[in-house]
Amino acid sequence: MAxxxxxxxxxxxxxxxxxxxxxxxxxxxxxxxxxxxxSSFPLGGVVCIGLIQVGCPYIxxxxxxxxxxxxxxxxxxxxxxxxxxxxxxxxxxTMTALLSINIALSKGRTLIPYNDNKTLFNNNLTSHFAxxxxxxxxxxxxxxxxxxxxxxxxxxxxxxxxRGFMLRAVGDNEQMSVSLGSNSGLYKLLGLCLANGIVGVxxxxxxxxxxxFDNTSGTGMVVIALxxxxxxxxxxxxxxxxxxxxxxxxxxxxxxxxxxxxxxxGVPSTYLKxxxxxxxxxxxIINNYxxxxxxxxxxxxxxxxx
Amino acid sequence: xxxLLSLVHIDKNFYKETIDEVKVxxxxxxxxxxxxxxxxxxxxxxGKTTLLNIIxxxxxxxxxxxxxxxxxxxxxxxxxRARSIGRVYQDPSRGTSPNMTIAENLALAENKGNIYGxxxxxxKKKISEYKELLKTLNLGLEDKINVKVSALSGGERQxxxxxxxxxxxxxxxxxxxxxxxxxPNTSQxxxxxxxxxxxxxxxxxxxxxxxxRFAVEYGSRLLMLNKGEVVIDKCGKEKEELVVxxxxxxxxxxxxxxxx
Numbered sequence: 001m002a003x004x005x006x007x008x009x010x011x012x013x014x015x016x017x018x019x020x021x022x023x024x025x026x027x028x029x030x031x032x033x034x035x036x037x038x039s040s041f042p043l044g045g046v047v048c049i050g051l052i053q054v055g056c057p058y059i060x061x062x063x064x065x066x067x068x069x070x071x072x073x074x075x076x077x078x079x080x081x082x083x084x085x086x087x088x089x090x091x092x093x094t095m096t097a098l099l100s101i102n103i104a105l106s107k108g109r110t111l112i113p114y115n116d117n118k119t120l121f122n123n124n125l126t127s128h129f130a131x132x133x134x135x136x137x138x139x140x141x142x143x144x145x146x147x148x149x150x151x152x153x154x155x156x157x158x159x160x161x162x163r164g165f166m167l168r169a170v171g172d173n174e175q176m177s178v179s180l181g182s183n184s185g186l187y188k189l190l191g192l193c194l195a196n197g198i199v200g201v202x203x204x205x206x207x208x209x210x211x212x213f214d215n216t217s218g219t220g221m222v223v224i225a226l227x228x229x230x231x232x233x234x235x236x237x238x239x240x241x242x243x244x245x246x247x248x249x250x251x252x253x254x255x256x257x258x259x260x261x262x263x264x265x266g267v268p269s270t271y272l273k274x275x276x277x278x279x280x281x282x283x284x285i286i287n288n289y290x291x292x293x294x295x296x297x298x299x300x301x302x303x304x305x306x
Numbered sequence: 307x308x309x310l311l312s313l314v315h316i317d318k319n320f321y322k323e324t325i326d327e328v329k330v331x332x333x334x335x336x337x338x339x340x341x342x343x344x345x346x347x348x349x350x351x352x353g354k355t356t357l358l359n360i361i362x363x364x365x366x367x368x369x370x371x372x373x374x375x376x377x378x379x380x381x382x383x384x385x386x387r388a389r390s391i392g393r394v395y396q397d398p399s400r401g402t403s404p405n406m407t408i409a410e411n412l413a414l415a416e417n418k419g420n421i422y423g424x425x426x427x428x429x430k431k432k433i434s435e436y437k438e439l440l441k442t443l444n445l446g447l448e449d450k451i452n453v454k455v456s457a458l459s460g461g462e463r464q465x466x467x468x469x470x471x472x473x474x475x476x477x478x479x480x481x482x483x484x485x486x487x488x489x490p491n492t493s494q495x496x497x498x499x500x501x502x503x504x505x506x507x508x509x510x511x512x513x514x515x516x517x518x519r520f521a522v523e524y525g526s527r528l529l530m531l532n533k534g535e536v537v538i539d540k541c542g543k544e545k546e547e548l549v550v551x552x553x554x555x556x557x558x559x560x561x562x563x564x565x566x
Contacts, residue, residue: 162422165406165414172403179401179471180418181389 005264007137013256014144015206017249019221020228021151022198024248026073027229029159030171030191032080035091035222039098040072040196042218044203046105049213052117062120062204069200072098073192081185102215112213119208140209147205151198152245167191199225220276227280228252234287255279309373310510311338311361311478316370318360318534330356331534334370338478342541343504343511345521347553348531349560354514357531358480361512363387374477389419392471392509394464396483401467404456408447408466411455412436415470443469443499461492465499472503479504481513485520493517497524518550518557528553532560 019041026034044065051061072094079090106112114122121140129139158164170177170187177184199221207213232251236242262275316334321327330353338344348354359365361372363384372380379387394401402411413427413436433451440448443465447458455463464484471479481500485493497520504511515521521528528545530538530553538556540548 162427166422
């Protein structure tokens with residue numbers, strides 16, 4: 001029982017960590033609370049399963065899921081930048097529109113199984129690792145760890161480049177990025193495409209891990225991702241060694257663990273979303289009362305005490 | 307001497323064609339020669355900050371032309387103009403990126419005007435270069451190179467902002483009451499630093515200030531604006547002979563007229 005719960009937490013948590021890494025870019029780096037995620041997640045899944053079922057290799061399907069997610073981010077960015085629609089509303093518009101698109105792409109089915117199609121977690125290589133009842137879960141975990149760490153390292157490298165610096169600056173102080181001669185809108189567009197592209201990949205990988213595509217899997221994904229980001233960056237807010245990307249992965253694992261524990265102690269899964277929201281609210285409340293929170297903008301009296 | 311900046315027949319209204327319409331400039335003209343350091347004073351609402359805003363492009367003009375050298379810039383976007391026009395703001399948090407370190411901020415500023423590509427922004431050589439550069443400020447910032455800018459004082463941030471804005475060659479520097487949020491001691495230091503950098507790099511500068519003493523002591527030309535018009539314009543010998551009391555007298559007359 002306990003082992004199964006732990007293995008579940010790790011598998012789910014690592015999938016959510018991928019989403020959290022995407023949302024880390026939009027929410028934490030760009031300071032853009034992007035609700036597109038609830039729909040770009042299943043979009044990645046439906047694109048992936050659709051391609052795999054017509055014989056596309058699963059790696060290619062994941063890459064196309066990235067492009068699909070990035071396109072969703074592009075639409076949100078376009079609505080916000082071109083037509084000056086508020087950031088939350090831009091995300092809501094894209095998210096709502098995509099609900100229909102996702103249903104159309106899944107031809108109206110809520111659940112689509114992968115059956116015997118080859119996936120990341122079910123291929124010639126993974127079939128060699130079948131020793132006992134836990135080996136499939138452990139194989140999944142190893143594959144997910146490799147993907148999550150690879151993505152984390154790529155993002156860490158990107159944030160050290162000039163373009164990565166400018167992306168951070170746009171989220172941190174847009175006026176300064178303009179003063180440095182940069183078109184801040186283009187960077188927001190880049191960040192939102194990247195964020196939703198990663199979320200699309202996460203949706204694709206999540207569906208492969210579940211072995212079926214679930215059209216409702218995106219509901220609440222924004223909450224899961226934001227909670228992961230806020231828990232992670234909240235815990236390690238003072239650390240100079242732990243990077244933001246590492247902290248959101250740990251945040252995702254902690255949030256998933258707390259949800260699974262709620263279920264394990266016997267709360268009916270009907271109330272899962274209720275507890276999802278409840279834990280998120282608790283996280284936000286704790287976060288607001290954390291001592292000496294570093295704020296970007298300081299009060300005027302601090303400024304004059306030069 | 308050629309004109310570096312020309313503003314020709316500028317009209318600027320806020321809330322145009324509404325009951326709240328405010329005419330800031332109508333047929334406003336200003337020429338600034340290359341190498342001039344112009345101090346601009348005037349009461350609230352005289353159009354000082356609007357003047358800087360229309361030059362930098364953060365707000366558009368209704369009519370007229372703005373030329374940098376002989377090139378019209380009034381249709382260019384703010385971020386394009388920023389490549390040749392630097393600006394330091396009153397609020398010290400506006401010129402720097404608070405959640406990035408000093409070194410990271412400097413690396414961004416050093417790349418201004420170039421493509422922000424996928425090469426690494428920082429390396430050991432650059433950090434030691436930045437340390438040397440920071441030493442010239444005499445504020446000890448070289449020891450805080452890996453500290454987030456949000457942990458610096460307002461004066462330190464303003465000094466860093468000045469350094470960043472002049473790191474790459476610019477044609478024109480706009481200073482928007484950049485010492486107003488600082489205590490008297492620090493604002494004196496920042497003012498001295500400003501003068502040193504402007505002289506070393508021969509940057510043409512427009513400085514808006516409420517500090518009449520700074521306006522008189524620093525710079526090669528003094529403008530006083532009132533209701534969108536230039537009421538005092540002194541340069542050269544006339545400017546050198548100015549004392550604070552002279553402009554304070556005019557300033558008070560204007561203020562009484564305006565009911566301030």
